Amino acid sequence: NSPETQHNVQNLEKAGILNKTKVSENGKKVRKNWTQTWTVLHGGVLTFHKDPKSAAMGASNKTNQIVPEFTVELRGATIGWASKDKSSKKNVLELKGKNGVEFLIQYDTESIINDWHKVLTDTIRQLEYQ
Ligand code: I3S
Secondary structure (H helix, E strand, C coil): CHHHHHHHHHHCEEEEEEEEEEEEEEEEECCCCCCCEEEEEEEEEEEEEEECCCCCCCCHHHHHHHCCCEEECCCCCEEEEEEEEHHCCCCCEECCCCCEEECCCCCCCHHHHHHHHHHHHHHHHHHCCC
């Protein structure tokens, strides 16, 4: 856990809108539910947030509208392009976390999904050496 590797992982930060669906939980297949999701990579953890429209909000405080829904610890996770049989959509990534959790991540714009693929791959690699 050298200061250098910590520094590197901390540099690997990104946020944006992606389409995602969970496909497995505890190693068991779950029904897909594609949703547009505000997605944040920070400190080796990927966080999917609830759709502000569907998240139950009392007050209209905008900062309260970003509610984490799922987090995936990237240490020990794998990321790769999903095979064609996983989805009919294009540009689909498959993220497998520990504890049998699996997400598909998708975005039509190739450059955007390529950037996510790279940063997630780099993060997972960096975490291997910590
Ligand atoms: O892997 P599947 O079952 O073909 O995934 C599709 C379904 O989740 C479908 O919803 P229903 O379970 O209500 O039929 C979704 O609308 C589709 O988007 C899913 O397929 P894609 O190929 O888009 O991942």
